Structure formats: C-alpha cells, structure tokens
Amino acid sequence: MRLVFFDARVWRYLVSAISKVIEEGVFVVDPEKGFRFRAMDPSHVILLDMSFPRESFEVYEVDKEYQLGVNLEDVAKVLRRARKEDKLEIRADTNTISFAFVGKGYREFTLPLLDITTEEIPEPELEFKANVKVMSDVYRDTIKDVELVGDVIKFVASDNEFRVQSSSELAEAEIIYTMESGSILEMTVEDTQASMYTLEYFSDLSGAARVADTITIRFSSEMPALIEHEIPQGAKFSFLIAPRVE
Known part of the structure; x- marks a missing residue:
C-alpha cells in the first residue's frame, strides 16, 4: 500500500486535533472508497469522521482493504515534522506503517501497527433545523x-x-x-x-x-x-x- 498526498500539513493539523480526543484508532484504506478514520471518544460524547477520497491522492496504490491500528499521539508527533511544501507519502505492510515527507530531501518515520478491534458505529440519522x-x-x-x-x-x-x-x-x-x-x-x-x-x-x-x-x-x-x-x-x-x- 502506498499513498501520496500533495500537502503533508493537512494531515498534520487533522491528526494532531484528533489525537487530543482519541488515543488509538484504526485507519481504513479501501481500493475504491479511499481513506477513512471514524471513531468515538472513550466517553461517547463525540464522534469523529475524517475521509479522503482516492481521487485526492496523487498516488493511490491499494490492492485490498487495509485496517491499520495506530497510536494517534505517535502519528501526530511524526506529522508535526511536516514542513511547508512537503508532500506526504504513507506506506504500510503487515506490521508497520511509514510516513515520509517528500520535499527538500526524503524523511521517513516508521511506526508499529497495533492490534485494535474496530468498533461498528452506525451512521446517525439526524435532522438539523x-x-x-x-x-x-x-x-x-x-x-x-x-x-x-x-x-x-x-x-x-x-x-x-x-x-x-x-x-x-x-x-x-x-x-x-x-x-x-x-x-x-x-x-x-x-x-x-x-x-x-x-x-x-x-x-x-x-x-x-x-x-x-x-x-x-x-x-x-x-x-x-x-x-x-x-x-x-x-x-x-x-x-x-x-x-x-x-
């Protein structure tokens, strides 16, 4: 699995915000549906939903669905190293996930994947006035x-x-x-x-x-x-x- 997104700082700010509310979670990467993260905080007060369609990536090489369990605080720490004009490359295998900044040089950080059970969260049906x-x-x-x-x-x-x-x-x-x-x-x-x-x-x-x-x-x-x-x-x-x- 290999993804490339045009601006690493987009991921930096989104994941940094999420990590303040949720400690661990699962990134789901689908060959057709794109990248999605969806989870509730431990107190079940808030439901977070982040999605990137496959068309938003410059490179989207995904041969099957991947469920990538991560420590969000660790990911946020890595992504804070993103600089202006850096692209973000994300790669994963069976045991690890890598985040690389492609700009003035190539800087790569590899983190272990966690064994996290995904929680089925139904889509809420609400009407807003x-x-x-x-x-x-x-x-x-x-x-x-x-x-x-x-x-x-x-x-x-x-x-x-x-x-x-x-x-x-x-x-x-x-x-x-x-x-x-x-x-x-x-x-x-x-x-x-x-x-x-x-x-x-x-x-x-x-x-x-x-x-x-x-x-x-x-x-x-x-x-x-x-x-x-x-x-x-x-x-x-x-x-x-x-x-x-x-």
Whole structure:
C-alpha cells in the first residue's frame, strides 16, 4: 500500500486535533472508497469522521482493504515534522506503517501497527433545523473568544442572526453574526434553535479548522451538533457532539 498526498500539513493539523480526543484508532484504506478514520471518544460524547477520497491522492496504490491500528499521539508527533511544501507519502505492510515527507530531501518515520478491534458505529440519522456556514477563520476566532470566559459553548440561530455564547460566574461572552455583516456565507433555520455543548472538545479540535476552507455548523435545540470542515482536494473532517444539558 502506498499513498501520496500533495500537502503533508493537512494531515498534520487533522491528526494532531484528533489525537487530543482519541488515543488509538484504526485507519481504513479501501481500493475504491479511499481513506477513512471514524471513531468515538472513550466517553461517547463525540464522534469523529475524517475521509479522503482516492481521487485526492496523487498516488493511490491499494490492492485490498487495509485496517491499520495506530497510536494517534505517535502519528501526530511524526506529522508535526511536516514542513511547508512537503508532500506526504504513507506506506504500510503487515506490521508497520511509514510516513515520509517528500520535499527538500526524503524523511521517513516508521511506526508499529497495533492490534485494535474496530468498533461498528452506525451512521446517525439526524435532522438539523439550523445550518450555518462560515469561513474557517471566523470559526476559529469564535472558539478563541468564548474560551476566555467559560467551559460551555451555546449556539443560538434565528431568522437573521447566529449567536455564540459562553458564561461563567464572573464573565459572559456573546458573538453575533449576520448575513448582512458578511460573516455568514449561508444559513437556513427553522424558528429559533438553541443548544449547549462542552467547549473543551471544540477547543481541542479547533486546529483542524486551520486547513479547512469553510465550516458548517448544524444543530437543533437540545440535540447533537455536527461540525463539518471542507478540506482541499475533496477531503472532509467532521465531528458530531452530544448536547450538554444543565
């Protein structure tokens, strides 16, 4: 198995974010469907999903399905060595997986594969009554703003605005976005929707937004939220997070 992706830093930021939430997991590489990682955190609060279609790779030599068990923190440490303009080459055999940076030289790191049982996770069937698309830098700034205040993030969407709130005993924060201001790219909402979530997960995963073009936030009142990242070359990263009820 051999894969080559045009920008190693895309993988650097995605895997680094995932490793803050999940320690070990399984990369599934299919000859037709491409590369996918899908797993829940140990507390089953959040479901992570990362996928790269086979067309996103410059080289995609896969003769069968591979299930590659890895320590995500170890992989993240290796990928942090990615430099600007490095391509990423991934190779695997029966016992090892290798990550190589192809740029000014060739730097290769080999890690052992782990024997991890894959967990069958059904596709959730949810309907979201609020859908808000923003630029990735707007999303990242929002997370940084509310991090200053509390440990809960609250989304509120109505006909003409999207509000993100957080509060503690000592302080409050509220960020208001509207279509007119240009901060929202697209928005559809039924009535008014409001729901709260644990901010720590958004903080841990915010690094993934660094390589995303846009972020779409989908939620309904007191229901899970789906945060979708549009990544270059048709790749996607998303997380589904359970609501926080107080």
